[in-house]
Amino acid sequence: xxxxxxSVIIGSGLAGLSTALRLAxxxxxxALLTKQKLNECNSYYAQGGIAAVIDSNDSTQSxxxxxxxxxxxxxxxxxxxxxxxxxxxxxxxxxSQGVQFTPDTDxxxxxxxxxxxxxxxxxxxxxxxxxxxxxxxxxxRKVKSHPYITVYEGFVAVDLIxxxxxxxxxxxxxxxxxxxxxxxxxxxxxxxxxxxxxxxSGKVYLYTTNPDVATGDGIAMAYRAGCRVxxxxxxxxxxxxxxxxxxxxxxxxxxxxxxxxILKLPTGYRFMQNxxxxxxxxxxDITARAIDFEMKKHGFDFVHLDISYKPESFIKEHFPNILxxxxxxxxxxxxxxxxxxxxxxxxxxxxxxxxxxxxDINSLYAxxxxxxxxxxxxxxxxxxxxxxxxxxxxxxxxxILNLTIDPVTIPEWDASQVTDNDEQIIISHNWDELRRxxxxxxxxxxxxxxxxxxxxxxxxxxxxIHDYYSNFKxxxxxxxxxxxxxxxxxxxxxxxxxxxxxxxxxxxxxPNTDTIAKDTILQI
Ligand code: FAD
Ligand code: SIN
Numbered sequence: 100x101x102x103x104x105x106s107v108i109i110g111s112g113l114a115g116l117s118t119a120l121r122l123a124x125x126x127x128x129x130a131l132l133t134k135q136k137l138n139e140c141n142s143y144y145a146q147g148g149i150a151a152v153i154d155s156n157d158s159t160q161s162x163x164x165x166x167x168x169x170x171x172x173x174x175x176x177x178x179x180x181x182x183x184x185x186x187x188x189x190x191x192x193x194x195s196q197g198v199q200f201t202p203d204t205d206x207x208x209x210x211x212x213x214x215x216x217x218x219x220x221x222x223x224x225x226x227x228x229x230x231x232x233x234x235x236x237x238x239x240r241k242v243k244s245h246p247y248i249t250v251y252e253g254f255v256a257v258d259l260i261x262x263x264x265x266x267x268x269x270x271x272x273x274x275x276x277x278x279x280x281x282x283x284x285x286x287x288x289x290x291x292x293x294x295x296x297x298x299x300s301g302k303v304y305l306y307t308t309n310p311d312v313a314t315g316d317g318i319a320m321a322y323r324a325g326c327r328v329x330x331x332x333x334x335x336x337x338x339x340x341x342x343x344x345x346x347x348x349x350x351x352x353x354x355x356x357x358x359x360x361i362l363k364l365p366t367g368y369r370f371m372q373n374x375x376x377x378x379x380x381x382x383x384d385i386t387a388r389a390i391d392f393e394m395k396k397h398g399f400d401f402v403h404l405d406i407s408y409k410p411e412s413f414i415k416e417h418f419p420n421i422l423x424x425x426x427x428x429x430x431x432x433x434x435x436x437x438x439x440x441x442x443x444x445x446x447x448x449x450x451x452x453x454x455x456x457x458x459d460i461n462s463l464y465a466x467x468x469x470x471x472x473x474x475x476x477x478x479x480x481x482x483x484x485x486x487x488x489x490x491x492x493x494x495x496x497x498x499i500l501n502l503t504i505d506p507v508t509i510p511e512w513d514a515s516q517v518t519d520n521d522e523q524i525i526i527s528h529n530w531d532e533l534r535r536x537x538x539x540x541x542x543x544x545x546x547x548x549x550x551x552x553x554x555x556x557x558x559x560x561x562x563x564i565h566d567y568y569s570n571f572k573x574x575x576x577x578x579x580x581x582x583x584x585x586x587x588x589x590x591x592x593x594x595x596x597x598x599x600x601x602x603x604x605x606x607x608x609x610p611n612t613d614t615i616a617k618d619t620i621l622q623i
Contacts, residue, residue: 107290112140114467115296121496123247145231146352151186171602172616175473214357215481217382272463285512299446305538315586330448332593337444403436456495477602
């Protein structure tokens with residue numbers, strides 16, 4: 100099946116939805132592909148909120164400085180300045196779409212502004228502790244009723260369609276092949292532009308705050324197509340994921356610490372003063388490392404985050420979702436501390452783009468968590484990522500509107516050489532093995548030996564899956580595992596090549612930070 104559109108967007112998180120709406124409002128025909136349901140994405144689970152300078156007591160420079168400090172010398176300053184300067188417009192756009200941020204009549208902005216680690220000012224707009232779902236539900240309503248957008252739920256993008264597929268030797272993208280997971284048929288989506296808004300690769304780790312869709316597919320597709328991929332060693336571990344046998348990936352927002360939550364050992368001892376003068380409000384890399392250190396030193400499986408000393412009414416008003424979810428698991432956060440552990444949370448590296456989301460390949464864009472603009476450097480400042488999706492999404496849409504492209508005929512996917520997959524167990528076994536190896540060997544604290552071990556495992560798994568991929572019909576699991584393996588390879592290769600510790604990358608073999616900060620760039 101071949102379908103042609105002005106733009107093919109892969110991903111229905113904030114990056115994909117906002118870009119789709121901006122293009123469609125300019126009468127561009129958009130195909131919006133998403134692996135599962137429209138709302139299944141990292142954006143939907145965002146809790147803390149979106150950072151923006153809208154309070155006249157705050158300043159753009161302060162937000163820029165906080166971002167640069169968190170980024171540990173590796174941010175692209177131009178990207179930081181540009182994105183932060185455009186934060187008020189991003190908020191206005193969301194409000195114009197119908198997002199209702201939590202109000203505060205006592206604040207001159209009219210909004211309640213919360214605080215998170217690394218921010219020297221209250222500047223996070225939020226919708227209680229369910230900011231992501233409030234934003235995504237609002238935009239999904241718009242997308243579903245838009246006459247210029249066709250939504251393809253349950254479509255898994257497999258690989259980009261490049262010039263070589265249509266018999267021309269150029270660096271241009273003509274669309275994407277995607278698997279319809281209901282029929283197992285591969286479709287060819289032709290696009291005058293193709294947008295990767297496919298999110299990060301949190302699922303490469305055993306424990307993550309990310310939903311199942313976060314398998315780094317866009318990063319893998321772009322890398323295979325010849326794009327540069329930068330700084331993949333910088334995986335952000337969120338310090339406080341709920342520790343409970345029946346809770347899958349539930350985050351306890353950093354806003355809990357922003358509003359006074361205290362980290363303690365299970366013995367009741369407060370420990371952050373031993374790690375950073377900003378205590379619980381230190382940036383994430385420092386806080387996650389401190390928790391990891393304390394857990395390993397004392398042999399605890401978790402630490403405690405305590406907000407129970409605050410009035411019940413305050414907790415109910417600010418953290419209703421966390422309160423409810425914990426209650427459902429038997430934890431009353433108004434009376435007792437919450438058991439928490441660090442978990443993989445955000446992919447700071449990604450496909451290299453400029454501020455218009457343009458990649459190394461013509462007509463191919465990357466926006467949001469799959470991209471690397473330089474905003475986050477070696478460690479993302481909390482609540483800067485939703486902002487990046489919106490600001491770069493707008494620029495990408497403007498760039499796409501100016502493209503002039505002649506229509507071409509794109510080919511069907513060739514499945515003539517493959518047969519039905521005989522042993523599903525190989526995929527599930529290899530998936531588990533990869534995620535455990537990454538957790539054990541490529542976690543918060545790294546060593547050369549562990550990284551080399553991880554690389555060895557990854558290479559073996561890749562050889563098996565390559566064989567499988569070449570001989571059997573595609574399935575969503577196989578596509579994802581192949582991509583996760585490539586993301587793992589990029590993470591480990593980047594980590595091995597960095598002979599220093601910086602931001603989120605901490606190596607026991609190279610504990611010092613070089614005076615000059617350099618990006619890690621990988622290209623096929
Ligand atoms: P996503 O929202 O992850 O969307 C990716 C989309 O691509 C999904 O729809 C997925 O199904 C689709 N997709 C992927 N691969 C394919 C494929 N092969 N084919 C078809 N579709 C595909 N950031 C903040 O700024 N503030 C916060 O408060 C905040 N809280 C967070 C809380 C949690 C629990 C998590 C996990 C993250 C949080 N973040 C937060 C980070 C932020 O949510 C993400 O960085 C951001 O939402 C990324 O948006 P995105 O559109 O790039 O990707
Ligand atoms: C959180 O609410 O702690 C997540 C914020 C973020 O990842 O930016």
